[in-house]
Amino acid sequence: MTSESLHPVSGPARRTVVAAVGAAGLAVALTACGSDDKASxxxxxxxxxxxxxxxxxxxxxxxxxxxxxxxxxxxxxxxxxxxxxxxxxxxxxxxxxxxxxxxxxxxxxxxxxxxxxxxxxxxxxxxxxxxxxxxxxxxxxxxxxxxxxxxxxxxxxxx
The missing domain is CATH 2.102.10.10 (Rieske [2Fe-2S] iron-sulphur domain)
Structure with missing residues (x-):
């Protein structure tokens, strides 16, 4: 029996989750550095x-x-x-x-x-x-x- 048969994958891969969390954090950080006021x-x-x-x-x-x-x-x-x-x-x-x-x-x-x-x-x-x-x-x-x-x-x- 292989380790794959002992631990079936039932959700997104760990790399996918980590990448998504990192991208969300980057988006928040970039938004914080921008100006939300278009007026002078x-x-x-x-x-x-x-x-x-x-x-x-x-x-x-x-x-x-x-x-x-x-x-x-x-x-x-x-x-x-x-x-x-x-x-x-x-x-x-x-x-x-x-x-x-x-x-x-x-x-x-x-x-x-x-x-x-x-x-x-x-x-x-x-x-x-x-x-x-x-x-x-x-x-x-x-x-x-x-x-x-x-x-x-x-x-x-x-x-």
Whole structure:
């Protein structure tokens, strides 16, 4: 008599069960790192603001592109996340507008909070400079990539 005849198989194989459980866990983990909010988030700056430089970062001139916001919509020392476009626009100093990818360089979560010159990722707490996208606090080790915007009058457009 063989071991197969002593232990008949009456359900799914163990490998099938283990693979299914692993796939379900992966799906949950990936969902947790994503953004469930497709709307834009506006975050007002906290007390204190920033002392960032107003030089550079504001691209102006003729050009098309999708209008993201009016300059008045972006608070000084704060910013706004445009989830559908995958960008975050900040105003680190009066009249200076910057744009970066809204995807955290740590594990790809969407950044949410912008206050006091800092862009924050809600997933693991990484913090980035609203002036140049550089890492202020890990676990991220790479800066947020810059995004190209143009400012024409009071209109901010994604280039």
């Amino acid at each position: 988030d506006t975050v007002n700056p906290g007390d204190g603001g920033t002392g960032g430089s107003s030089s550079g970062g504001t691209d102006s001139g003729a050009g098309g592109g999708t209008e993201l916001a009016k300059t008045a919509d972006i608070p000084e020392g704060g910013g706004k996340v445009f989830a559908d476009q995958g960008v975050v626009v900040t105003q680190p100093a009066a009249g200076s507008f910057k744009a970066f990818s809204s995807k955290c360089t740590h594990q790809g979560c969407a950044v949410k909070g912008i206050a006091d010159g800092v862009i924050t990722c809600p997933c693991h707490g990484s913090q980035f400079s609203a002036t140049d996208g550089s890492v202020k606090k890990g676990p991220a080790t790479k800066a947020l990539p810059a995004a190209k915007i143009t400012v024409e009058g009071d209109s901010i457009k994604l280039a």
